[in-house]
Amino acid sequence: xxxxxxxxxxxxxxxxxxxxxxxxxxxxxxxxxxxxxxxxxxxxxxxxxxxxxxxxxxxxxxxxxxxxxxxxxxxxxxx
Amino acid sequence: xxxxxxxxxxxxxxxxxxxxxxxxxxxxxxxxxxxxxxxxxxxxxxxxxxxxxxxxxxxxxxxxxxxxxxxxxxxxxxxxxxxxxxxxxxxxxxxxxxxxxxxxxxxxxxxxxxxxxxxxxxxxxxxxxxxxxxxxxx
Numbered sequence: 001x002x003x004x005x006x007x008x009x010x011x012x013x014x015x016x017x018x019x020x021x022x023x024x025x026x027x028x029x030x031x032x033x034x035x036x037x038x039x040x041x042x043x044x045x046x047x048x049x050x051x052x053x054x055x056x057x058x059x060x061x062x063x064x065x066x067x068x069x070x071x072x073x074x075x076x077x078x079x
Numbered sequence: 080x081x082x083x084x085x086x087x088x089x090x091x092x093x094x095x096x097x098x099x100x101x102x103x104x105x106x107x108x109x110x111x112x113x114x115x116x117x118x119x120x121x122x123x124x125x126x127x128x129x130x131x132x133x134x135x136x137x138x139x140x141x142x143x144x145x146x147x148x149x150x151x152x153x154x155x156x157x158x159x160x161x162x163x164x165x166x167x168x169x170x171x172x173x174x175x176x177x178x179x180x181x182x183x184x185x186x187x188x189x190x191x192x193x194x195x196x197x198x199x200x201x202x203x204x205x206x207x208x209x210x211x212x213x214x215x216x217x
């Protein structure tokens with residue numbers, strides 16, 4: 001499962017993408033967020049943390065198979 | 080074409096009138112966002128923008144489509160820049176054209192306000208001694 005990072009999350013992780021192997025793969029969006037917050041405590045200090053699956057905002061309950069394009073979306077600040 | 084939705088390296092503000100001009104439109108409203116020299120009394124050297132482009136274009140399409148439907152717009156432009164931008168450089172242009180002015184004024188505000196809320200674009204402020212991801216922390 002490949003996860004993309006943008007903005008401040010890319011700086012926190014130190015990389016623009018991370019690959020989770022099969023055994024460690026989170027089952028849904030909520031558990032992916034929890035895993036990231038456990039691994040990178042800085043994530044819990046952000047104003048918000050959203051996840052996009054196949055380039056659409058996803059709810060915590062959405063199941064993940066590992067074949068999707070998954071992206072971590074920190075607070076947006078365009079304009 | 081009814082919609083122009085783009086993420087670009089450099090914004091040319093001169094072409095937006097032609098893009099929005101329409102025989103059925105009596106009103107054209109445009110908002111340009113630019114780099115301001117000071118933020119909270121601190122001098123800004125530059126802003127740096129990055130995006131998740133595929134998703135950003137999708138989200139901008141959604142915003143444009145809902146504005147076209149709500150205000151019966153004839154044309155919409157949404158264009159955002161990425162990369163490093165200096166003071167006074169344009170970073171975003173949104174605009175709407177409609178039969179009468181009320182619709183395009185309201186739509187234009189909706190376009191920029193919603194872009195700032197939902198489109199995955201991130202801005203880093205570069206000051207003399209530090210850089211800050213805007214809105215990241217409380």
